[in-house]
Amino acid sequence: MTTTTLATANFDHLLVREAENGIFVVTLNRPERLNALHDALWDELDSLCAVLERDPSVRVVVLTGAGRGFCAGADLDTITALPGGTVTDFMRIQEKGANVIARVKRLPVPVIAAVNGPAAGGGLALALAADVRIGAPEARFNVAFVRLGLSGCDVGVSWLLPRVVGLGHASELMLTGRLIDAAEAYRIGLVNRVMAADDLVPAALRLGREMAANSPFALKLTKEGLQLNVDANSIEAAIALENRNQVLASRTQDAPIAMAAFVAKTTPAFTGR
Template identity: 70%
Template sequence: MNRATLGTTDFEHLLVESLDDGVHVVTLNRPDQLNALHQGLFDELDLLCEVVEDDPTVRVVVLTGAGRGFCAGADLGTITELPSTSVTDFLRAQEAGARVIARFKRLPVPVVAAVNGPTAGGGLALALAADVRISSDAAFFTVAFVRLGLSGCDVGVSWLLPRVVGMGQASLLMLTGRRITAEEAERIGLVTEVVAPDRLLPAAFELAHELASISPLALKLTKEGLELNIDAQSLDSAIALENRNQVLASRSEDAVEAMRAFMAGEPARFTGR
């Protein structure tokens, strides 16, 4: 049976472009709705995760939005329907959306979010689920939920945001629902870099290609170690995981190739094995 690849999978609400070195650009494609999240987009993000998990040709994913927005959060039509939605149906939809964000966070390859515009609610959760965030100076960020009479804790934000910006800044943003600029987001560590709009994708691609030049197994184990050890019960347990991953990585073909290339003074050619 032929394995599905990201470059050959059809999407309605996502655009996928394959670049060199295994870099794939995924664009949220509902520009007239500022790429707001609805069931169809959640379903396609879930499918995206399934394909990336199974496609060894994908080394790095760059996530961005079509038009002037990155992702405005939940579709307004969905929000206005909430009062008439049963508790059971709402919980089912809530759980499904949250599972997609969690799955996106667990992708085995690095994800670079190129945040091009307004980023709110579930859109912020999606950006936080990326490993690195680069922002256009036209972007802004807001948790938003609390301003809609809902809890500020939604689709993983209460777990993701404090780990990126710290508990103090996360509390301020989540309790007030205030909007912050890209420059403020950089100051608190929400994004790593702010650039002019025409420099956003080139900056993201530069980082993506840098990541793609590294052994896929080394990246996978590093990402896994970071995710697990941020909540490690002790330094000893964190080091135990590191020790095992280092021994595992040292037995890979990529580690042998890295040593060969280093001694030869030439770029390594990694295969992911």
């Protein structure tokens, strides 16, 4: 894949469509395997991130799964082959998946996970790497690794999950590998809301529209600030970053456009500069 824009990207295992101006829906497309992750899909997710990092036309991404699953985690064929592989083979697979999850988390645009079905193992990590999660009633979540004789700490879950649901809930889920439904996921804060399956992606698009109504640079700095300040050493460190970002944003062409539109109660036409 040599394209540099998401609108013209071609993938074998990802479906990409621009739902509306700047808001893209990316669908994991291996429904016969519940969108399980294998080498090729990890590679395509990595390529997707490379495009998103440099395509200024993308404002928000909605990530979902084809068929009845969001993502069942590592493909069973990959898992069963691990005991026979070498340490270096296993490390290569580990590093590939973990690096992709980290790259999704670092994307400069908001990512909304529309979890339409099971999200297990690496699929849970992918949902956690999003900024916001919305679940259908059919959504199910679990940390699958510990049930497979492996550590529950895998592809970033031990960092991501406690920051979303808190250490207590994360410890329970990671030490038991227990499957939870959408209602419990909502109760512990794993998903922001539960929507009927037919309204899941439309609800994510409505939320994306609210995000995309803000200037691109303001969105980028807000996401950056949230991700850095959740682990800030002190409130002083957090405030220092906030101050820097506010001053930077105030110097953009879009700042006075946003302020004028706010006062006039009109829709701003941002330049992205």
